[in-house]
Amino acid sequence: MNAKDIQTIEQAITMILGAIGEDPSREGLIETPKRIAKMYQEIFAGINADPKKHIKLFHEENHQEMVIVRAIPFYSMCEHHMLPFFGTADIAYIPTKKITGISKMARIIDTFAKRLQLQERLTSQVANFIMDNFDPQGVMVVVRAEHLCMSMRGVEKPGTSIVTSAVRGVFDSDSKTRNEALSLFKI
Ligand SMILES: [Zn+2]
CATH class of the missing domain: 1.10.286.10 (GTP cyclohydrolase I, N-terminal domain)
Incomplete structure (x- = not known):
């Protein structure tokens, strides 16, 4: 601005x-x-900001196990009412060769969250970004959030959370992998 x-x-x-x-x-x-x-x-610092600026990918040939980053807090603004929605994101991915620092995951979510958003779009943008840039075997993103446009306006009970998920690659094609991530998200 x-x-x-x-x-x-x-x-x-x-x-x-x-x-x-x-x-x-x-x-x-x-x-x-x-x-x-x-x-x-x-x-709104994420509008026109490129999350690629925040990530540094490391080459790690030997790590092909599932990486889980849980309960990353975020704050965003709903584009329908310009009121906050906020909550946490859980991310699982299985790298091929590229990994990144845990803190960078928070930066990626932040860049997409600091915009006028829809929770569904935020969820798929994060999943697509990881797919496109990390080139993993797959990624799964689960976002839980409370929307003040619902809580304040009495449509839903306060504290109700909306859950959205995006699954790509092996998490989409293999239910065993997906269930493993889901059970690890809950620990
Ligand atoms: Zn809204």
Whole structure:
């Protein structure tokens, strides 16, 4: 975001505050447009960002066993309501030659999460990214999240989580491998 984008957000928030019946000039709200514009820079930092920048792949000929990274926390914004949805992601993959550091998995999810998103799309984008860049035998991603657009608006009970999954490669073709990952996700 450039200076003009930030100014546009500030103006828009001021207008929204007026339109919902608030007084944008009252003390508690006077800095709110600035705060939101600054926050948007952070929580939408993944828009136009390339997750490839964050990963370094290592060649590891001898490791062809399943790698599991569990309960990686993430925060995202639903594109229908611009309200947060947040939760955890579990990832399993079976490398062929390339592996990456565990912390890099969190960076990959973060880059896709810091956008206006749908949980289903977030899940498949992470799976596709790992498939395309790690060239593994397969990958499985399970995302559990609570959506504030549901919890706050009473459609669903608060605390209800939505679970989405994406399976690729050997996790798709072999139910034994898939079940092994699922049981390891639960430990
Ligand atoms: Zn929503």
